[in-house]
Amino acid sequence: MKEKRGIIVGAGLVGSLWAIFLAKRGYEVDVFERRGDMRQKGYSGGRSINLAMSRRGWKAIERAGIKDLIEPHAIPMKGRMIHSVEGELAFQPYGKEGQAIYSVSRGGLNLELLKAAGDFPNVRLHFDQICRDLELDTNTLVFEHAQTGEQTNIKAPLLFGTDGAFSAVRGSMMKTPRFDYSQEYLSHSYKELTIPAGPGGSFLLEKNALHIWPRHQFMLIALPNADGSFTCTLFLAHEGPSSFEQLKTDADVEAFFQRYFPDAMAMMPTLLEDFRTNPTGMLLTVRCSPWEYERRVLLLGDAAHAIVPFYGQGMNAGFEDCTILDELAGELNEDWEKIFDRFNRERIKTGMPSQNWPCAILSKCATWWPTRSSCSGKRSQPICTENTGTLFCPPIRWYRFRILHTTSPSGLRTNRTDCWTVY
Numbered sequence: 001m002k003e004k005r006g007i008i009v010g011a012g013l014v015g016s017l018w019a020i021f022l023a024k025r026g027y028e029v030d031v032f033e034r035r036g037d038m039r040q041k042g043y044s045g046g047r048s049i050n051l052a053m054s055r056r057g058w059k060a061i062e063r064a065g066i067k068d069l070i071e072p073h074a075i076p077m078k079g080r081m082i083h084s085v086e087g088e089l090a091f092q093p094y095g096k097e098g099q100a101i102y103s104v105s106r107g108g109l110n111l112e113l114l115k116a117a118g119d120f121p122n123v124r125l126h127f128d129q130i131c132r133d134l135e136l137d138t139n140t141l142v143f144e145h146a147q148t149g150e151q152t153n154i155k156a157p158l159l160f161g162t163d164g165a166f167s168a169v170r171g172s173m174m175k176t177p178r179f180d181y182s183q184e185y186l187s188h189s190y191k192e193l194t195i196p197a198g199p200g201g202s203f204l205l206e207k208n209a210l211h212i213w214p215r216h217q218f219m220l221i222a223l224p225n226a227d228g229s230f231t232c233t234l235f236l237a238h239e240g241p242s243s244f245e246q247l248k249t250d251a252d253v254e255a256f257f258q259r260y261f262p263d264a265m266a267m268m269p270t271l272l273e274d275f276r277t278n279p280t281g282m283l284l285t286v287r288c289s290p291w292e293y294e295r296r297v298l299l300l301g302d303a304a305h306a307i308v309p310f311y312g313q314g315m316n317a318g319f320e321d322c323t324i325l326d327e328l329a330g331e332l333n334e335d336w337e338k339i340f341d342r343f344n345r346e347r348i349k350t351g352m353p354s355q356n357w358p359c360a361i362l363s364k365c366a367t368w369w370p371t372r373s374s375c376s377g378k379r380s381q382p383i384c385t386e387n388t389g390t391l392f393c394p395p396i397r398w399y400r401f402r403i404l405h406t407t408s409p410s411g412l413r414t415n416r417t418d419c420w421t422v423y
């Protein structure tokens with residue numbers, strides 16, 4: 001019998017979950033993570049943003065047998081609550097009664113997954129270990145300790161790269177012949193902000209909604225937390241008019257929020273401090289192929305297919321990678337050569353259609369649709385389907401948009417109609 005041992009590089013959301021799946025199959029699992037142990041130090045990822053978890057995400061969580069651990073951290077969001085500049089509210093349900101997507105804190109979720117993985121006697125978690133190289137000829141990983149600089153070489157029969165959008169594992173695979181790769185930054189970046197809980201831990205906004213303040217070329221969103229607070233994200237162009245580049249001083253930030261988000265600003269006592277101290281995050285899409293190397297190295301999650309957040313699909317797709325891989329492991333009797341081959345051939349084609357949805361279209365929907373346009377056409381109602389769920393648009397395999405703009409971004413009246421079919 002072949003050695004039942006797997007190495008996972010990256011203990012983020014996908015790596016921690018995949019460690020649980022492998023451990024449940026009786027594998028000896030070693031997980032190497034460049035950050036410190038968040039079970040002791042708390043979450044320090046710089047991106048503690050809340051995530052919207054949909055059906056695809058829950059399916060993986062249920063299959064891993066950890067739904068009870070995650071559920072207390074998840075708040076159902078039954079629809080979007082749209083906030084106009086004047087403070088008017090419009091609720092748009094995501095689906096039928098009982099359907100919702102769920103707000104989960106990235107840090108809280110990562111911590112629970114890590115704890116659950118670490119509870120298996122056959123899982124060893126190694127922190128402060130930065131993957132510097134992967135020698136593909138021998139399947140040898142080179143790690144450097146973040147504090148001491150000490151180098152360690154680890155050889156592994158089965159290796160999973162779950163080290164995110166800037167994956168070091170993928171970096172080595174990119175040097176091999178016929179490896180396709182593209183990386184595309186969005187012109188918009190993001191910043192995390194906070195609306196704290198009200199008196200007695202109350203919610204200052206509707207609890208069971210994803211709040212959106214759409215403002216044409218930019219927007220603010222807020223997702224609820226179990227403690228009554230909301231984690232907000234400002235999506236704004238990196239440079240140009242109305243951009244992060246323009247918001248240099250406290251006065252700039254105050255004037256900007258006063259003009260575009262006055263109701264939200266009134267609930268953000270730490271706005272200026274948050275704006276100054278929280279990093280401005282970049283948004284990018286990564287496409288690559290193949291996702292495996294000689295049936296012994298496999299990329300999962302953002303390492304294989306990072307995607308901009310407007311689709312609400314990155315983590316959900318990464319979790320679905322784990323579901324599919326585990327299903328294949330059952331079906332193919334843990335023959336990893338066959339599993340890697342099938343996963344690579346089928347998942348690239350079917351798993352990430354949303355990566356090919358034109359970003360501009362969905363961004364447009366997010367910022368235009370609720371306030372300035374009427375939308376009609378097949379399946380134009382925002383719904384939450386069985387298999388997926390996104391922040392802003394119905395996630396379906398094909399989708400027809402017809403948007404009649406009654407007002408242009410500059411405020412002029414227009415009757416321009418845009419139509420798209422997206423597969």
Ligand SMILES: Cc1cc2nc3c(=O)[nH]c(=O)nc-3n(C[C@H](O)[C@H](O)[C@H](O)COP(=O)(O)OP(=O)(O)OC[C@H]3O[C@@H](n4cnc5c(N)ncnc54)[C@H](O)[C@@H]3O)c2cc1C
Pocket residue numbers: 009010011012013014015032033034035047049050051052053129130131132162163164165166167168190233281300301302303306307308309312313314315316317318391
């Ligand atoms: C603003 C924003 C909002 C989002 N909202 C949603 C949403 O609503 N729904 C959704 O499904 N997705 C969302 N996403 C996407 C989601 O965050 C990612 O798809 C998800 O985090 C991918 O998980 P991962 O484990 O593949 O990568 P990551 O979460 O990035 O984890 C990678 C891990 O690898 C470690 N690592 C990196 N390099 C090395 C190295 N060299 N050596 C060792 N370890 C390393 C990192 O420290 C990290 O722990 C959002 C993303 C952003 C930026």
